[in-house]
Amino acid sequence: MSSPSVWLGSARQPVRLLMIGFGAVAALLVVGLGLASAFLGSEITMHQMLRPEGSVIVYFTLAAVFGSVFFTSVYLSDTVGSIESEPSGFFDIISLVCSRISMIMLPLIVVVMFYEVISRYVFSSGTLWANEMSLWLAGFLFLLAGLYAMQQRSHIRIYIIYDMMPRWMQKTSDCISVFLIWVFAFCLFWGGYSESKAKLLRMETFGTAWDPPIPATIKPMIIFMIILVAIQALSNLIADWHKAPEHHSPADEIDETEIENIRRTLEDK
Template sequence: MINKELQEQNEKVASKDDFPINWIDRVSLFLSHTIKYLIPVIVIVMMYEIFMRYVLFKPTLWANELCLWLAGVCYLVGGIYATRLRSHIRIVLLYDWVERPTQRIFDLISTIIIVVFAAAVIYGGWEDAYRSFTTWERFATYWDPPIPATMKPLTLLCVFLIALQSVNNLIIDWRNPKEKQYDPSKELK
């Protein structure tokens, strides 16, 4: 009984050492675990719209746009979480075939590409995002929500956080002698 408890504690300690949680991970986890509550809100709003449209024959003017707005936020923040989970696209046929030193080179190259891409997106989108936010640009519909004013800056912020999380993952994974698969269920314990 005691040996089993000690073994479970050792497994927990080992799993935390494999993927230590630093401030970058905490920001990613906070955002993703907070934003996930928008998904039930989207479902409730869509159910309301279906009821109003097909039962009462009084469709809303705002439900579709609100759902698009919230789903866009979930999509952007989901990119940060997917990066943290290391569930991004990778050509595993080649990656799994090579030795760990070559895998590290592949990881370095992909991280450099992500950082350069993020820098280009932020550089190219900064002026438009700033203008949209400071003028509180709206969606130009009847409901007229400030979707551009919020989504353009959020896009830049999420791209920056994805690049930051990618660098963080590279640093953590670089130290491991073998690439380890991340188990998100361990966060819940």
């Protein structure tokens, strides 16, 4: 039984078909390129994947991979987990889509590192790209996860004084917090925009054998994501404005759903 749609509605099935289609094409192309490189002596390697230089098959592969990640993220964002808060702000859907991208990146990092371990210690043929690819993906994952944490209100907060405040003072405190987040975002944008733009325009690389453009992509992404975090903070403020006063206790940290899942697992054994 499928879970109810959060925001896609009637578009859920078409998005699902696009996800499957792009995923199948991407898998076929990636496997095909891998087999061609391993057994047919194809010159298309991970080095060429960064520098297609007119290779149509590489362009198609990259488009299929990005399309697969995008539509999978959109489809997965149409459901919320048992411990996730329901989207209520005007920016929550964007953050949920970004969170699903980070979810996809995590197993990709595991696959890349597993491939490197097998290649290096089983076949004595380590790669030149696995470490940089892991760093690259982890950088994006970290930034996307920060936006998701803001949407879920799961950043570290100290509630001792906040819980003693009346609701009007809690609202004032929330406004000050959001204002400071926007000040930080503005300062980061003001101080980092020129450097980020320069790195992106000259496509600054990492300076290794594989030489991916990590500085050219991560630096602008930091600026972009802090702006999204600031927008999400404002979205949270608006969505929570008319909520009842919050009071927290250590019991709030107990995940009843996770405890129940563990109990069922132990009972099955």
